[in-house]
Amino acid sequence: MLMPANDDGPFALLIRKLERLAKLNDDDRNAISALPFNIAEAAAGTHLVREGDRPTDCCLLLKGYACRYKLTSQGGRQIVSFHIPGDMLDLQHLMLTRADHSVSTITTATVAWVSAASLRHVLETRPAVNEALWRDALIDASIFREWVLNVGRRDGKSRVAHMLCEFAARREAVGLGTIERFELPMSQDEIADATGMTPIHVNRMLQALAEDGVIARNKRHVHILDWEGLKHAADFDPAYLHAAAA
Amino acid sequence: MMVIEFKPVKLDCGDHDNDAVLAFRDGRLMAVLTCLSDLHGELQGQWFLEANFSAPPGPTSYKFIDLDDAEAWLRR
Numbered sequence: 246m247l248m249p250a251n252d253d254g255p256f257a258l259l260i261r262k263l264e265r266l267a268k269l270n271d272d273d274r275n276a277i278s279a280l281p282f283n284i285a286e287a288a289a290g291t292h293l294v295r296e297g298d299r300p301t302d303c304c305l306l307l308k309g310y311a312c313r314y315k316l317t318s319q320g321g322r323q324i325v326s327f328h329i330p331g332d333m334l335d336l337q338h339l340m341l342t343r344a345d346h347s348v349s350t351i352t353t354a355t356v357a358w359v360s361a362a363s364l365r366h367v368l369e370t371r372p373a374v375n376e377a378l379w380r381d382a383l384i385d386a387s388i389f390r391e392w393v394l395n396v397g398r399r400d401g402k403s404r405v406a407h408m409l410c411e412f413a414a415r416r417e418a419v420g421l422g423t424i425e426r427f428e429l430p431m432s433q434d435e436i437a438d439a440t441g442m443t444p445i446h447v448n449r450m451l452q453a454l455a456e457d458g459v460i461a462r463n464k465r466h467v468h469i470l471d472w473e474g475l476k477h478a479a480d481f482d483p484a485y486l487h488a489a490a491a
Numbered sequence: 492m493m494v495i496e497f498k499p500v501k502l503d504c505g506d507h508d509n510d511a512v513l514a515f516r517d518g519r520l521m522a523v524l525t526c527l528s529d530l531h532g533e534l535q536g537q538w539f540l541e542a543n544f545s546a547p548p549g550p551t552s553y554k555f556i557d558l559d560d561a562e563a564w565l566r567r
Binding site for chain 1: 505506507508527530531534539553554
């Protein structure tokens, strides 16, 4: 399906994000805007990349939300990151041929598939774009390190609170809304798979955060009543997000 | 023939999910199962595998419809 995702073209969010990571000039912006792309609409739970695939295109998330995950041989799922509009979901396929994890939407989503070869050509000819995507990949790695700490060493309430803080901070940084109120796109099963807990524990921890007075919740609508209190409960320091936080 | 026994206990875990059983096999503690409270909506009344010491890996949902269901798993 070929259609513009919004009035600014499919790369507007990406360009805005990369401008926070490196100083781009008009030629850099034009080189990105001129990349060939295919727009696709995806239902919630659609696989964009499966482990073992050899993708020739990179996937840019334009609308909706997605996650990356890995599976144990027994089928246990560990979600390793959540993604918001403007994120490149599989930047590593510019350089690595085989997908080492899977990427799936968690809501209805719009994505742009961008030829990896074309994107590599832009990186070779536009050093500032190269620098920005390098930084983007390094920030991804920093977020993965924080998630290892979260899953490995924080208690249940902190893990869930940390996921809420990260989502709120990243969402605000790309201009998707204020930090205080949002619709949580993840199900409790998905939060459980992201925090290494069961959905039962996640439900208890969300209830505990509400009883502590730091959040109010109505189904998926989250209202952060006390941002400092939630950050404290989460042991959240946004420094690891670098330019991905405001 | 192994003997499976459930001993009711109260969990000191705040205002929810306080009713639990200790599950023993031949006198040895295998697992703790918690009866889910109204906090969990339609799952209320199901038994959740709270802690697993020596039982086989639990079902992926970690839940049992009733204690007979849990006992069948404990006997595996």
